Amino acid sequence: MTPPHKKQDAVLDDEAREKIHLDILKRTGAYHASDHILLPSGHHTGEFIEKTLVTTEPSFTEGLGAVIAKHFAQWPIDVVLATGPGAIILSHCVARAHPSRPLLLYGVKGMTGGKRKVTLPAEFHRLIREGTKVLLVEDLVSTGSTLKLLIELVERHGAQVVGIGALWRRTKRAEVEGKPVFSLVARDFPTYPPDACPLCKKGMPLNEEFVRRREHRRPSSTQEKAE
Numbered sequence: 001m002t003p004p005h006k007k008q009d010a011v012l013d014d015e016a017r018e019k020i021h022l023d024i025l026k027r028t029g030a031y032h033a034s035d036h037i038l039l040p041s042g043h044h045t046g047e048f049i050e051k052t053l054v055t056t057e058p059s060f061t062e063g064l065g066a067v068i069a070k071h072f073a074q075w076p077i078d079v080v081l082a083t084g085p086g087a088i089i090l091s092h093c094v095a096r097a098h099p100s101r102p103l104l105l106y107g108v109k110g111m112t113g114g115k116r117k118v119t120l121p122a123e124f125h126r127l128i129r130e131g132t133k134v135l136l137v138e139d140l141v142s143t144g145s146t147l148k149l150l151i152e153l154v155e156r157h158g159a160q161v162v163g164i165g166a167l168w169r170r171t172k173r174a175e176v177e178g179k180p181v182f183s184l185v186a187r188d189f190p191t192y193p194p195d196a197c198p199l200c201k202k203g204m205p206l207n208e209e210f211v212r213r214r215e216h217r218r219p220s221s222t223q224e225k226a227e
């Protein structure tokens with residue numbers, strides 16, 4: 001049995017660790033707090049994470065990847081599988097730091113008949129097979145829908161998902177489909193419909209920058225879907 005004070009220490013460690021990771025993300029400019037932000041859904045929020053900026057500082061990314069790799073170091077891993085292009089840089093750093101020297105592969109997100117899907121480039125198919133141990137790496141876990149699709153895909157190949165490493169987890173539960181999620185930050189931020197937004201009530205100006213940037217990006221994401 002673990003003495004109670006030990007457990008408290010562990011919680012403190014988790015909090016301290018999370019604060020360090022948040023500070024790192026702040027320094028990359030990816031994490032915004034104390035703001036009043038319009039989300040693509042039309043809801044408002046006080047905090048936001050810009051995924052594109054998360055891995056712009058190689059030494060930070062290497063450090064964060066090493067923390068995830070260390071957490072999963074006790075398990076042998078054959079493959080680190082990035083959920084998509086956005087998670088590849090972090091995945092590379094995780095794979096590089098893991099003692100099993102796993103391969104780094106990535107999934108490709110797309111749409112078929114209006115439904116989201118994830119596939120593996122054909123060249124990777126022979127690398128995920130019966131008995132392959134796979135660590136999934138995602139940047140931001142919110143609904144976990146991409147992860148669920150990838151877990152299905154990996155298991156269809158007869159391989160096994162050991163766990164999920166993530167930069168940020170917005171879900172309450174630290175698991176997806178029974179697979180443990182280890183994230184550097186576990187934090188959900190409330191979002192509000194405009195008519196119930198406390199920040200609107202305070203009269204804070206609304207930051208629409210992130211939605212505007214997304215609009216700019218639309219042509220390329222349409223192309224991605226057409227592949």
Ligand SMILES: [Zn+2]
Pocket residue numbers: 036044045194197198199200201206
């Ligand atoms: Zn508002």
